[in-house]
Amino acid sequence: MLEVQGLHAGYRDARVVNGLDLRVEPGEIVALLGRNGVGKTTLLKSLFGLCSVFAGEIRVDGTPVPGGRPELLARSGCTLMPDDRGVFPGLTVEQNLRLAARRGYRPVVDVRAVYPLLSERADQLAGTLSGGQKQQLGLARAVLAGSRLIAIDEFSQGLQPSVLEASVEAVRTVARSGVAVLVVEQGPEIPLRFCDRIVVMVKGGIVLDATAEDLRADPSRLTDLLVVG
Amino acid sequence: MESLVTFGLAVLHLFGFYALLAVGLGLVFGQLGVVNVAHGEFVMVGAYVMYALDAVPFVLRLALAVGVGLVLSLLAEWTILRKLYSRGMLATLLAMWGLAIVLRQVAEAVFGATPRSVPFPVQGSVDVLGVRYPTYRLLVAVVSLLVVGAVLLVIYRTSLGLKLRASIENRDMAAVLGISPRVMIAGTFAVGTTLAVLAGALNSPTLGLTPGLGVAFLAPAFFAVLMVRPGSIAGPAVGALLVALLSSLLRTYFTETVADLVFFAALVVLIAVRPAGLSWRLPSWLTRSSERVA
Numbered sequence: 203m204l205e206v207q208g209l210h211a212g213y214r215d216a217r218v219v220n221g222l223d224l225r226v227e228p229g230e231i232v233a234l235l236g237r238n239g240v241g242k243t244t245l246l247k248s249l250f251g252l253c254s255v256f257a258g259e260i261r262v263d264g265t266p267v268p269g270g271r272p273e274l275l276a277r278s279g280c281t282l283m284p285d286d287r288g289v290f291p292g293l294t295v296e297q298n299l300r301l302a303a304r305r306g307y308r309p310v311v312d313v314r315a316v317y318p319l320l321s322e323r324a325d326q327l328a329g330t331l332s333g334g335q336k337q338q339l340g341l342a343r344a345v346l347a348g349s350r351l352i353a354i355d356e357f358s359q360g361l362q363p364s365v366l367e368a369s370v371e372a373v374r375t376v377a378r379s380g381v382a383v384l385v386v387e388q389g390p391e392i393p394l395r396f397c398d399r400i401v402v403m404v405k406g407g408i409v410l411d412a413t414a415e416d417l418r419a420d421p422s423r424l425t426d427l428l429v430v431g
Numbered sequence: 432m433e434s435l436v437t438f439g440l441a442v443l444h445l446f447g448f449y450a451l452l453a454v455g456l457g458l459v460f461g462q463l464g465v466v467n468v469a470h471g472e473f474v475m476v477g478a479y480v481m482y483a484l485d486a487v488p489f490v491l492r493l494a495l496a497v498g499v500g501l502v503l504s505l506l507a508e509w510t511i512l513r514k515l516y517s518r519g520m521l522a523t524l525l526a527m528w529g530l531a532i533v534l535r536q537v538a539e540a541v542f543g544a545t546p547r548s549v550p551f552p553v554q555g556s557v558d559v560l561g562v563r564y565p566t567y568r569l570l571v572a573v574v575s576l577l578v579v580g581a582v583l584l585v586i587y588r589t590s591l592g593l594k595l596r597a598s599i600e601n602r603d604m605a606a607v608l609g610i611s612p613r614v615m616i617a618g619t620f621a622v623g624t625t626l627a628v629l630a631g632a633l634n635s636p637t638l639g640l641t642p643g644l645g646v647a648f649l650a651p652a653f654f655a656v657l658m659v660r661p662g663s664i665a666g667p668a669v670g671a672l673l674v675a676l677l678s679s680l681l682r683t684y685f686t687e688t689v690a691d692l693v694f695f696a697a698l699v700v701l702i703a704v705r706p707a708g709l710s711w712r713l714p715s716w717l718t719r720s721s722e723r724v725a
Contacts, residue, residue: 252603276609288604290597292662300590301597301608347608 203228203382204249204351209258211248217256218244220406226351231373231383233393233414235428236403242386243285245403246353250275250282262351279307279349285356285386287340291329295320295339298328302343309349310379313342316372317365334360341369345376352376357385358392370396390424402427436562438679444568445675447575448630452648453655453667453674454579455626461599461662462619465512465523469531470652471645473500473624477631478640479538481549489552493632500628501621508620531645538642547640571633578629582622583665595619596664651678654698657705
């Protein structure tokens with residue numbers, strides 16, 4: 203589904219991602235872990251052409267992704283929830299959701315059932331939601347818009363435990379319907395529970411790529427890379 | 432009573448004119464971050480199209496003026512602005528300033544510096560609450576406000592308008608949801624600028640046409656945009672009403688020169704005091720209690 207080869211990306215005078223290779227298959231949930239500043243967010247942004255790609259190639263289903271044209275990727279069913287959630291503060295919750303809905307695609311989970319809050323506050327301006335509520339709106343939009351690939355930065359940010367459980371379940375269900383999912387997380391606990399594969403970044407490159415099953419048997423391989431020190 | 436009606440009609444006419452200008456200027460600033468100092472010159476273009484094509488019936492000429500406005504603005508966006516967005520507001524402001532000079536010079540080269548006039552398509556006057564008022568002026572005021580209303584209706588009540596507002600609020604995120612930034616940028620500039628062309632075309636019979644006629648309209652239009660919350664789309668229309676009121680009031684009590692002087696002094700004071708625009712919202716301590724219920 204998603205193939206990244208030899209990617210060098212970053213901002214005008216800072217290369218953040220250095221020669222990175224990554225694959226995500228349809229229906230697979232891949233977690234991207236790493237300490238602050240290793241380039242996780244930059245990698246997600248570069249997939250969507252929101253920062254500079256210096257070298258390397260990004261392909262979706264074998265077709266190279268045109269640089270700097272996120273709308274083309276979006277129309278093919280790939281979407282991103284950025285770390286600031288990217289809600290439109292001056293639009294209502296319902297309008298935010300309507301903008302994410304794709305013609306001809308209905309996700310297998312009903313986001314309004316997963317996040318009842320979004321129906322309760324349909325007419326409220328998204329800018330007046332709390333952080334955790336914005337997170338729910340951002341996740342709901344991602345599920346609505348991502349018929350082929352959903353990339354989520356800071357998946358569990360601001361979510362209370364019960365909502366986190368519901369979100370995990372929703373993402374699993376969507377993935378089972380064939381959508382590729384790439385989530386960025388700070389800690390290993392949540393990804394170890396529900397992701398298929400875990401990828402760890404250090405200094406703009408990937409240092410560990412293993413199935414969650416293998417890592418559950420030997421979590422020290424993971425924690426050594428994530429603990430500061 | 433009579434003087435009040437006369438005053439009201441003058442305000443209405445100015446309101447329509449400045450609402451067309453200010454809504455366009457505000458849209459372009461909100462979506463592109465471009466301070467379009469050539470906005471007044473597009474008014475001039477509209478007026479001269481009406482003069483140049485005087486053999487064509489008036490309503491058809493208006494449509495042609497709108498067409499010229501769309502083509503000219505799309506060309507300007509494509510050839511000049513597109514390359515400059517990444518260089519920031521100063522670069523686009525200077526480029527638009529240059530475009531304004533070019534448009535004025537072209538007008539002078541083609542039509543000369545002597546004032547021209549466009550004949551009224553509708554003669555006569557109507558009785559408004561006991562006051563005789565030129566029919567055409569009244570028509571122009573009504574048409575202008577209807578156009579502004581229609582534009583705002585599209586922006587606030589249609590899915591195209593929803594996409595436009597999303598793109599103004601967060602262009603990258605809108606793109607990630609499939610809304611093309613290029614289309615939104617070029618479209619907004621074309622519509623916003625063509626509103627100015629339309630204002631010039633509609634008002635051409637009441638204007639003395641000179642190549643520099645647009646210069647005087649820029650500052651009041653900016654005033655209207657600055658008087659409201661920055662980024663607001665409907666706000667500039669309200670600002671236009673305030674500008675029309677203020678300008679009509681000043682002209683009632685002072686000579687034209689003094690009125691302009693006071694008006695522009697007020698504009699300078701406003702920019703000095705509130706460079707980011709005025710915010711007509713309730714103070715936070717009045718609204719705080721109802722929020723924060725998570």
